Amino acid sequence: MSSHTRRRVLQGAALAAAGSVVGAYGPGRYGAVAQAAEGAADGAGGGRASSLPFLEGAFAPVTEELTAFDLKVTGRVPRDLDGRYLRTGPNALGLEDPRAHHWMLGDGMVHGVRLRGGRAEWYRNRWVRSSQVAKKLGETYPGPVPPDDFACNTHVIPYRGRILALQEGGPLPYELDGELGTLRPYDFRATLKGAFTAHTKYDAAADELHAVAYYPTWDHVRHIMIDRTGRMARTHKIPVADAPMMHDFALTEKYVVIVDVPITFDAAAAEAGAVVPYIWNERHPMRVGILPRSGGGRTRWFEVDPVYYSHTLNAYDLGDTVVVEYTSMPAPFYAAGRGHGGPSATGAPTLDRWTIDLRSGRVAGARLDDLPQEFPRVNESLVSRRHRYAYTASAAEMWRAYEIADGVPPDDKFTNCLVKHDMLRDRRQVHRFPAGAAASEPVFVPRRGARDEDDGYVLAYVNDPDRGASDLVILSAQDFTGRPLARVQLPGRVPLGFHGSWVADA
Secondary structure (H helix, E strand, O other), X not given: OOHHHHHHHHHHHHHHOOOOOOOOOOOOOOOHHHHHHHHOOEOHHHOEOOOOHHHOHHHOOOOOOOEEEOOOEEEOOOOOOOEEEEEEEEOOOOOOOHHHOOOOOOOEEEEEEEEEOOEEEEEEEEEOOOHHHHHHOOOOOOOOOOOOOOOOOOEEEEEOOEEEEEOOOOOOOEEEOOOOOEEEEOOOOOOOOOOOOXXXXXXXXXXXXXXXXXXXXXXXXXXXXXXXXXXXXXXXEEEOOOOEOOOOOEEOOOEEEEEEOOEEEOHHHXXXXXXXXXXXXXXXXXXXXXXEOOOOOOOEEEEOOOEEEEEEEEEEEEOOEEEEEEEEEEOOOEOOOOOOOOOEOOOOOEEEEEEEEOOOOEEEEEEEEOOOOEEEEOOHHHOOOOOOEXXXXXXXXXXXXXXXXXXXXXXXXXXXXXXXXXXXXXXXXXXXXXXXXXXXXXXXXXXOOOOOOOOEEEEEEEEEOOOOEEEEEEEEHHHOOOOOOEEEEOOOOOOOOOOEEEEEOO
């Protein structure tokens, strides 16, 4: 496989798994995206091109890096919120073909707000400085360029006093400083060789960071465990056919849950230059694998009805069963799209559950909530253990922008809201936002000295269409539908994007 084809494979893998493409866009600076979108407005023959939903509204990439201090606050920021709320996402820095642009494309940009002493001290947004981003910005990249280099755009997490921007399918994480500057690629003290993941699972009780990594040319996926020393202590190879894309996985106290989806690498498409060389493969069975967390023994596989497994909410052991809660989209899911430039689903995402009976070998599926919703989160201290409460987001602009094969869902399903789920009582609470106020992923932060699972705050970036900017909204998790405790006004927009974390001060 040529180096050019290999680059396309890696880039396409990132997009197909909710990542992005670094194309050779040439020298552009901050205005490149806006200029490209404007230039694409004129179609062939002088007519207007069709709408570009992923370059408009809440999706539109921002064109500059901002720094602002002493942000205006409506309400009061809780004084025990001492740290940074960070969220990342793709933010295209130059485009070859705006008509083919999708919201999942773009070099990673991290947005952050520093909270301390009841004040919102600052807001910053910064592109992750990969070698390509540095070149586009006219900067010098320090040090040697790592293999499969990319401006990680899918998640940003705290880990042992560090801030890591994450990507899957090949690139190393990038370490950031407390003001969102890029420091260096990070390889867990020189122990990580090969691909990593964007969706790590940190078990706070065991002080272990887990990952399931894939790579387009591997005949396996890898379970990786980083121990309390910050080094990769163990890696276990799980053989799989067809080089499937595995965007997320699940973890319990006893097991690693591997989700083998029927989205597989297409070598012919890669050689032909396809941006996303992944296809929905009807011949590849959908399976869930249960691997002992210790790494010993073989993976036990269970066939399930095909879906696109999007994101894990959480998983836990319950007697002789393993319970996995997650968001999914109906099959088939088109990783390469259907001619409109990005992933496409045959329906909106929903919240679902698998109950895997290890004695009988059966898997029971259940729909927990059919409201379109994504980006599920729990109290992070309960990852791999049974939880009661969960939080998700719904952004009407996101669902409208997707091409839905069977027609558009009813308007009453298109809403902007954050959702709190009570799994014990099978109830939900909805905090609604106005039209145009698209909400991003919610993150739960425990109150200092909290004793209850939901004693704390829910933080999310929410678009303010009246200001043409975004707010950091802070809700009381125990008064979820009540008035926000605080709305921090940011100086610019935070486009709809991916995942984030609360980074508490030590």
